[in-house]
Amino acid sequence: MNHDQSHALFTRAQTLLPGGVNSPVRAFKSVGGEPFFVKRADGPYLYDVDDNRYIDYVGSWGPMIVGHNHTAVRQAVKQAIGNGLSFGAPCEAEVTMAETLTRLVPSCEMVRMVNSGTEATLSAIRLARGATGRSRIVKFEGCYHGHGDSFLVKAGSGMLTLGVPTSPGVPAGLSELTLTLPYNDVEAATALFAEQGEHIAGLIIEPVVGNANCIPPREGYLQHLRALCTQYGTVLIFDEVMTGFRVALGGAQAHYGVTPDLTTFGKIIGGGMPVGAYGGRRELMAQISPAGPIYQAGTLSGNPVAMAAGLAMLELVQEPGFHDRLSASAARLCAGLEAAAADAGVAVTTTQVGAMFGLFFTDQKVETYAQATACDITAFNTFFHAMLERGVFLAPSAYEAGFLSSAHDDSIIDATLEAAREAFKVVKG
Numbered sequence: 001m002n003h004d005q006s007h008a009l010f011t012r013a014q015t016l017l018p019g020g021v022n023s024p025v026r027a028f029k030s031v032g033g034e035p036f037f038v039k040r041a042d043g044p045y046l047y048d049v050d051d052n053r054y055i056d057y058v059g060s061w062g063p064m065i066v067g068h069n070h071t072a073v074r075q076a077v078k079q080a081i082g083n084g085l086s087f088g089a090p091c092e093a094e095v096t097m098a099e100t101l102t103r104l105v106p107s108c109e110m111v112r113m114v115n116s117g118t119e120a121t122l123s124a125i126r127l128a129r130g131a132t133g134r135s136r137i138v139k140f141e142g143c144y145h146g147h148g149d150s151f152l153v154k155a156g157s158g159m160l161t162l163g164v165p166t167s168p169g170v171p172a173g174l175s176e177l178t179l180t181l182p183y184n185d186v187e188a189a190t191a192l193f194a195e196q197g198e199h200i201a202g203l204i205i206e207p208v209v210g211n212a213n214c215i216p217p218r219e220g221y222l223q224h225l226r227a228l229c230t231q232y233g234t235v236l237i238f239d240e241v242m243t244g245f246r247v248a249l250g251g252a253q254a255h256y257g258v259t260p261d262l263t264t265f266g267k268i269i270g271g272g273m274p275v276g277a278y279g280g281r282r283e284l285m286a287q288i289s290p291a292g293p294i295y296q297a298g299t300l301s302g303n304p305v306a307m308a309a310g311l312a313m314l315e316l317v318q319e320p321g322f323h324d325r326l327s328a329s330a331a332r333l334c335a336g337l338e339a340a341a342a343d344a345g346v347a348v349t350t351t352q353v354g355a356m357f358g359l360f361f362t363d364q365k366v367e368t369y370a371q372a373t374a375c376d377i378t379a380f381n382t383f384f385h386a387m388l389e390r391g392v393f394l395a396p397s398a399y400e401a402g403f404l405s406s407a408h409d410d411s412i413i414d415a416t417l418e419a420a421r422e423a424f425k426v427v428k429g
C-alpha cells in the first residue's frame, strides 16, 4: 500500500496539532507506525487519501452502526441544514429526540441533550453529587468515561486507596474523591460500600467494558451493584455511550435487565454528529437547571442538524431484527477469528455482546481488567498491522472494543476472515 499522501498530511499535522491529531488514539502510538488520513467513508469501508480501502471495525468509535454515509442519515441532515444550522432557541427535533430516547430506554423518564459523551458523564456525576449532597464517586479500573477531571483517575492496588490522577492537571483534591474498583469483583464492591457507602454520591460503570478491549459483566454482577446502590442511597449511573442502542435496542440495561438511576449516551444517538445525552428518573432529572438548582447548559446542545442525524439513525436501529442480525454477524466473526487463530497456532479468545466484540491474544477467558492487560500486546500490534496491510482497520490499540455495523454483511466478514488467516500466520512468525 502507498501512504505518501497520509504521510505528508501527518507531517503537516504534527507541527500544528499535538501529536498530529485531535484525539490521542488516532495517532497509532500504541501500535506504532503512522495513521492514515481518511478522504471518505461508505458502508463498511474507509477510503484514505492515497485511495486505499479498508474494511472498518472502528465505525468512528461506535456511532456508525448502520455503516458509513447511510442514505437516510445523509438525507435527514441535508433537509435539516436547509432550515439553518443552529438556533439557540428550542426546536421540535429536540422534543422528538427526548420522546424517542425515553420510549426506547424507559429508565430515562427525562433527558438532557449535550454535545459529547464527556459532557454527559460529567453532568451525570454533578447531578449525583447535587442530589445526594455527597462528594465521592466510584468508577472501575479500565472503564473510560471521557476526559472529565474526576474520571482521569486510577486507584492504587488496594481497593480503598484514594484516587491518584492519571493526568497532570487534575487536582489531587478532586481525584481523591474518585474511588476505583476492579470490574467484575463482587467482594471488592461490597467491602468498599460497607466502609464508605454513605459518602458515595454515584457509581458510574460501563455495563460492558469497551475501553479495555471488550469485557462483559459476570452473571449477576450488575444486579449486585444495583442492590448496593439502592441499599446505600448511591446514584447508579450506566455509561451507555458505547453500549447504548448497540448491544440491544434498549442498551445494556435492557440486555441484562438492570435499571440504573441515570444513563449517559453518545455516539449512536448523534448518527455521527457531536452529540451526547444523559437521562434518568424524573425526580433526579427535575433537579437540573432551569427546573432545579443543579446547573448545566450548552450553546449548541440539541442542535437541529445533530438531532436530525440522530433521529434518522435511531429510526434505522428500530427495524425489526436489526440487533439480532448484527449480533449473529458479530458471533460469526468472533468464531471465525478464533478458528483462524487456532489453525495458525496462535492463542486467541474473543468476547462479544451484540454488535461489540473483543479480541484477546491469550488462551484465558478474559473477565477482568488485569487479565485484559496481561494479554500479548506485541502479538496484537503485529496482527493489527498485518490486517491493515490487507485492508482491514481494527482499533489501533489492544484496549479498544471492535464495532460491527449492519453494512458488515457475510461477504465482508468472509473477506475479514481471509485477511485474518494470513495475519495470524504473520503473528506466528
Ligand code: PLP
Pocket: 061, 116, 117, 118, 119, 121, 144, 145, 146, 147, 206, 210, 211, 239, 240, 241, 242, 266, 267, 276
Ligand atoms: N463514555 C464511554 C463509555 C466512552 O466510550 C466514551 C468515548 O469513547 C466517552 C464516555 C466519552 O465520549 P466522547 O468521546 O464523546 O466525549
